[in-house]
Amino acid sequence: MSMLNSSEVAFRPALGARMQVMVADIATLAVDAVVNAANSSLLGGGGVSGAIHAAAGPELAMECRRLGGCNTGQAKITGAYRLPAGSIIHTVGPVWNGGGAGEAELLADCYRNSLDLARANGCRSIAFPAISTGRYRFPADLAARIATHAATLAGRHDFDRIVFCCFDEVSAARHVRALAAIGVASEGGQS
Numbered sequence: 736m737s738m739l740n741s742s743e744v745a746f747r748p749a750l751g752a753r754m755q756v757m758v759a760d761i762a763t764l765a766v767d768a769v770v771n772a773a774n775s776s777l778l779g780g781g782g783v784s785g786a787i788h789a790a791a792g793p794e795l796a797m798e799c800r801r802l803g804g805c806n807t808g809q810a811k812i813t814g815a816y817r818l819p820a821g822s823i824i825h826t827v828g829p830v831w832n833g834g835g836a837g838e839a840e841l842l843a844d845c846y847r848n849s850l851d852l853a854r855a856n857g858c859r860s861i862a863f864p865a866i867s868t869g870r871y872r873f874p875a876d877l878a879a880r881i882a883t884h885a886a887t888l889a890g891r892h893d894f895d896r897i898v899f900c901c902f903d904e905v906s907a908a909r910h911v912r913a914l915a916a917i918g919v920a921s922e923g924g925q926s
Contacts, residue, residue, distance in 0.1 A: 744911050752894040754886070754919060756910040761900040762790035765819040767858035768812070769900075770849050772866045773825040775804050777811065783864040783902075787823060791816040795823070808844030810852045822856065824849045828867030831874065839881055842867055846885035854893050862898035865906050879909040884917055 744756050761769050761783060772783040777799040779788035788795055798813045802825075805811050810826040826849050829841040845866050853861045863882060867873035879899075886897050901907040 744907075752892075753896045754883075754914060755896065755898045756901065756907050756914070757898060758901050758904055758907050760786065761862055761864050762787050762818055764862045764898065764900060766860040766862045766896065766898060767821040768824050768849075768853045768856070768861045769815070769818065769820040769822075770810075770861065770863045770866070771823050771825045772864050772869075773805065773827050775806065775827050777802055777805055777825050782869045787818070791818050791823065799825070808841040808848065810845065810848040812852050812856055820862070821858065824852055824861070826866065828871055828873065831867065831872040838867075838873065839877070842873060842878060842881050843885045846882055847889045850886065850889045850894070859894055860896040860898070861894060862900045864900055865902065865910075868906070875906065876909055876913075879906070879913040880916065883910060883913040883919070887914075887917060887919060 745753055769787065771787045774780050774784060778796055779785050794816045795813060802811050805825060805827050807827045807829050810824050813823050813825065815821060815823050826845040828845050829838040831838055846863065850861065865875065865878060868875045868878045882899065899910040901910060
């Protein structure tokens with residue numbers, strides 16, 4: 736498969752949400768909700784969380800302090816402040832410890848619980864980063880398969896658009912392959 740050239744590939748499962756894989760800065764997306772790959776304090780840090788906190792402004796940290804943290808696999812919602820998104824859903828991904836500590840199920844919970852929270856708050860479009868694949872060392876191919884499977888099952892009928900916002904072309908290609916592997920065809924025939 737060729738690289739994506741910082742563009743996007745769109746998919747549409749049968750009778751379901753339009754799914755997109757793109758390389759972009761998640762903090763710039765105009766969707767109803769962006770998902771923050773947060774730490775348990777919800778107070779920013781490095782990677783996606785640091786970028787979202789920096790772009791949203793100091794009001795985000797003040798709201799996150801009032802939430803009292805978040806457990807792994809769970810999700811909490813805040814305002815988006817200076818982001819073009821409507822809200823931010825914060826979820827805490829698992830740290831990879833070899834796969835024997837329930838990491839795969841916890842990662843799937845991140846996607847399912849984020850989609851449930853978005854649905855409960857009237858969101859019709861949502862963007863996910865590649866949760867746990869940076870500092871938390873979750874194997875990226877496995878993470879892409881879990882993400883696309885969970886989002887396809889949990890979000891198929893209640894969302895207009897589900898975006899897998901990747902930090903580079905390699906991550907995007909993983910998500911494209913994962914969607915193709917579960918039988919989700921691309922709209923442009925590029926899978």
